[in-house]
Amino acid sequence: MAGIRMWTLGLCAALAAGPAALAQTPGVTADSIKIGSFGPITGANYLYGKLAMNGVEVAFDEVNKQGGIHGRKLTLVREDDRCDPATAIAAVKKLIFQEQVFAISGGGCSNSAVAARDEVERAAVPWVVFAAVHDGITTPPAPTIFSTALTSSIESAAQVEFAVSQGAKRIAILSMRDSWGRARYAPLMEAFKKKGITPVADEEISPDANDATPQVLRLRQANPDAVILVVYPKPAAIFLRDATKFAFKPLTIGQSAIADPAAFEEQVALPGATSNFVTISQVRFSPSDPEMEKWRTAIEAKFPGDRLSVFNMFGIGSAQALMAALRAAGPDLTREKFVAAMAGLKDVKTDTYGGLITCSTTDHRCNKAPAWLKKEPGGPVKLVAVTPVE
């Protein structure tokens, strides 16, 4: 009996939902556009999801306050993927088929974004990636998927390029063997091969390491001029501390996971340990930079207790690129028009990214300008260079 009732309920619900959904472009009404987001909101990698989403939301708020885009206000629907591929697929399916969002702004972890790609591609929903870096998300390009994050091959190539430009002959690697680290490691080895260089040492460290003495001793034996770090801030800080203990101070080259040299210096907490450290940021400012005042206030007002972080800034930049395309797509918004507008983005300036955002129909990696940041101990964070990579 109960079964039959459930059946009827289910059918009614399906019928009721049907006509409304068919009416026009999903997620778009006369005065609103529904954007979905997925990424880690809980779990150890929440920085890459939750905080980036917070950034997207304050960027949306700013535009909404000025009347929205072509009279439509933007709303954000968040879904958690815990960095787990199965959960990410469920999240994306929910956004597309249940929430019926117009487009997706999200993707925090490499593997879950790669796993979700097929689903998004099949449904032809536009997706602008804000933090996940795996090359496989945008290469080969899927028609509706774009990335405003620096993809891993771009950063890895830039790291090798930078080491060589500083005159390093003997280059070593310290990397993490998780999905994030491996997404960067493979293109890093490619970049080495292209330059005809063989790394003199290749060591591994865990994201939760509390000691890097074995790695430091092994690397020191290889006597490198430069060490390329493919690790998160925690193991990087432990490494630099232990390296300093052994007076081992090669040029140390970070990447965008360690995007805030000011915070990093505090984490290492050993005077002078970071003096040979330089890192890439997707964004051209440190969160404490005076230029970021507007966004600092916005984040602190909307999320009491929070402080502006680089992950917020990833979201802000990505959302601004997405909104530029929404504006360009015109008032009669369809997914096709939006995708065309994304592909046509040229030299879009955002408040946070290091370089201008440019996409094309053949290359959906829209951010190719790693910004090099350095902080002399005690001094301010300085933008060393922005090296566009092709």
Next chain:
Amino acid sequence: MLGYLVLSGITTGALYALVALGVVIVFKATGTVNFAHGDLFMIGGFLAFTFHVLMGLPYLVALALAVAAGFGIGILTDRIAFRPLMRANLVSLVLATVGFSFILKGIARSVWGGKADLFAFPPLISPDPIFLGPLIIIPQQLVAIGGAALVMGAFAAFFRLTRIGKMMQATADNPKAATLVGIRTDRVYMYAFGVGAAVAASAAVLMAPLTLLYPDIGFVLFIKGFAAAVLGGLSSLPGAVVGGLVVGVVEALAGGYINSSFLEVSAFVVIMVVLVLRPTGLFGATAVRRV
């Protein structure tokens, strides 16, 4: 190289040993393992951070407050996740503490998670390194090892010398007999959880300048601490300390001599081997039966 590796292994090992100590204290009294123990470490660290860095209280005051708060949260763990379940089976008990661990992590993420990705806890004494021949020593490491030794000594004394310590021993040995001689075992359980959490909090305050703080620091530490505790026999305090040091040194040696990619897994391989050869750990009683 061997010397350096052993030294660094002992520093990490001291951390594992402190975590293992808390695990053993709870196990000895209650016969269960608190899977939220690592998260008590984490919360203790964040509370100390809040008192010391955000509110500007002196280090020792912050330490005392964090340890007291840890004790309180430990008692809360007992009330919420252990006492209602005393008669339930081990799986349910374990699951209850896992649930508690999710709650603590979630709270930490919502309270502190938006402030920074990693929290740098300022070192207790000057961060300037000490030069010792070719080796440079970070003073905080000495503080951590010394502090760990102090905490371990204090607990050895606590179990030997104090009334409640002796009652905990008695309850662990034979709860029924303990009840018969008038020990209120539920009190003992409560104190065990409280004391275990207080150890975790003090460990966090000692170690946070070295490990940095983040909401997910607890679980990995707990796994290593649990491993150290089991290696030492789960019910032996000296065993926990030895277990912790063994895990730390094995990791450092495997990482230094074999390959750095073996560092993480070496402890688990050692544990599998030890448990197959000695099913109750290195220092465990030979006839542990708790079915």
Next chain:
Amino acid sequence: MSRLLGRRTLLALGVAALAAVPTFANPYVVFVGNQLMLYVILAVGLNILVGYAGQLAFANAAMFGIGAYGTGLLQVHFGVPYYAAAPAGALLAMLIGLAMAWPALRLSGLYLALATLAFAQFTLWVFLHWESVTFGAGGFKVPPPSFAPLPLPSNLGIYYLSLLAMAALVAIAWNVVRSRIGRAFVAIRDGEVAAQALGIDLFRYKAIAFGMSGLYAGIAGALHSALLNYVSPEGFDLFQMVLHKAMIVVGGLGSLAGSVVGATTLTLILEALREFKSTQEIAFGALLLVFVIFMPDGIVAALKQRLQGWEEPLRRVRGRPGAAAGAEARP
């Protein structure tokens, strides 16, 4: 009333309802339904080991992973078709499960828990580091299996294959726990010494329990790899392990109906908790506590107090074996 709500009827109704889901639900609901079926298989397998045989093992997620990796890698490296790769992957998990029975002979309680936990961490390490075979941390894509002569797209094919597997595996488990083997499991759980005194071969029955739960997890893994068309280490970590444990405890240890109810409850809870966004961890933890504290013997035990016809073999044996006959769980 009691007849209509009998366990058999309910299970049949459940299978029928699941079979009908794809006809009206959106792909998200179908996906969650498919995950639910895999979790039922996992929970039933784990409950045999933990709930019936009383072995506190923590390697179920690793077995799940071994099944998925085995299936996926055979397809990718050797071009083995899915129909051959899936059983091979499941068998691999079963063999490794069998091998675990040997250390389990000497270990009990928390020592066994840690030994199996260490094994699970070791397995993850192999997935991450044996890159020439497992493709390391980045995982690998698996081709969607084709159900050629049948007019089914790959995702629906997997859905119905999962339904078939779930129904068959639940039915098999039902028959096993009612047999000598099931009684031997319970005897071991309730006291190894006593069980031996009854002439029960500990090694043999522990091996059967570990092997069965390995096989169930392996089958779920084989289906999982085809459901996602992607295999990577993240899906087989300790969170997954906690989830499986939670399912059997929330549903009811030592109860097959409990495994089904627990898997369903937790899958639905996880999806429902999505609405809590960043506080869902807290809500999940709190719910686990509430379930364990207020229904210490699981949902099924709580139901049993209210409903008749819920006696399960070996939990409360009554003189009416016919009433508790196996689940006619066929689509």
